[in-house]
Amino acid sequence: MTSRKKFWEMKQVADNKSEADVYIYGEIVSYKWDDEDTTASSFLKDLKELGDVNLINLHVNSPGGNVFEGIAISNMIKTHKAYVVAYVDALAASISSVIVAGADKVIMYENSMQMIHNPWSGKVGNAKEFRKMADNLDAIAESSVITYLNKAGEKLTEEKIKQIMDEETWLSAKEALNFGLCDEIYESNQIAASISDELFEKYQHVPENLKQEEKNDEYQIKEERKQIAERAKASAIFYENYIGGM
Template sequence: MSADGENSADIFIYGDIVSYQWDETDTSATSFKKDLDALGDVDTINLYINSPGGNVFEGVAIHNMLKRHKAKINVHVDALAASIASVIAMAGDTIHMPKNAMLMIHNPWTLAIGNATELRKVADDLDRIGQSVKQTYLQKAGDKLSEEKLQEMLDAETWLSADEAFEYGLCDVVQEANQMAACISEEYLSKYKNVPEQLKIQGKNHQKTVISAEEMAKRQRIADEAKANSAYINTILGGMF
């Protein structure tokens, strides 16, 4: 909560957008709802983002929670809002980006197996989901961004600077550069095609933490739960980024 007497509160998305939380830096729709509910009756929410993205449906749910909330939403892209994290950012009534922050947009994708009929359905579903996500960007951008130009950028996996995001209406306020480091793991480095060189260097230099036996046991439990839902996850409703 704010210490200056204003009826406002801060909330953070600093890590991957996931269905199952591996650690405290991950954010799922369920964990975000708990954080949002814990804020209570506030007039202003300051959402701080530094995320490489993740599961599209979890992110869409988070975006819609924010859009439904009665509070004014101030979004601060502290370093990176990539993929579905950029869609979450579009929920902001005002989006702030330091000059050294980045916004990345691309078409949704998934992993799928099956016969030709099943794979054609996956492709059709991806198109429908992509169209829905595209409207989120267009609604924020207004007349600063045409649908044709947006589709061109989505097809190319485009990494936008704060100034470029402002030019296209995807950011409202460009601020002075800060010292925040963009958050992107090696997993996401391998998934994205056009990762800026400075983010690749940060990813390679990222130090792996030692995982305790307790943490490994927790992760195994989560993995077992995920396997139990494998039939669901292997459809269009899972693994989407």
């Protein structure tokens, strides 16, 4: 099975204290329920603890999450004194693509993707509240537009990025490179995309290959758990029959 990174990790490179590796391998949330969650405050805390680093390798494999938390993280990256290289290890979807756009350099693998769309809300209310929410969502979207355009430069127009967002666009590495949202492409990576069935249902145009990778990954996990259970059962029988139990 492919080795799995922790959802959230930030550490200095062992042989180079001026360089750090940062991993965002899960959803961006507004409240940190456990150590694996990524919030703006937890990101800032861990970033400060890294100390005086000159290079940050930011590895992202995330389905996105809370817009404001993601924008805050993106701004932290953009204003940090260190040179930040963002690696899209498999998927940078939704607000995690905005985080990536805040880096000085973006590297994607041939088989990695970015997904860009407009922010949405599950708000419940009356017509007046929905109209206000629509205005708020438009304003929130503008902050993402600015980040994408700052990264892309002349390769991307405001009209085009808004079209990309309207259509919930899943960009391949080559497409992201053409739009200026990626600076370099590496050979294919073996890391599977980190996206849940619940989020698959929310997104409208999820590529079939990502769905298949998720199914294969889940099948592999189930098979491994089954094997572990069978070994445990066999060990229990051994102890019971030959050693007298535990």
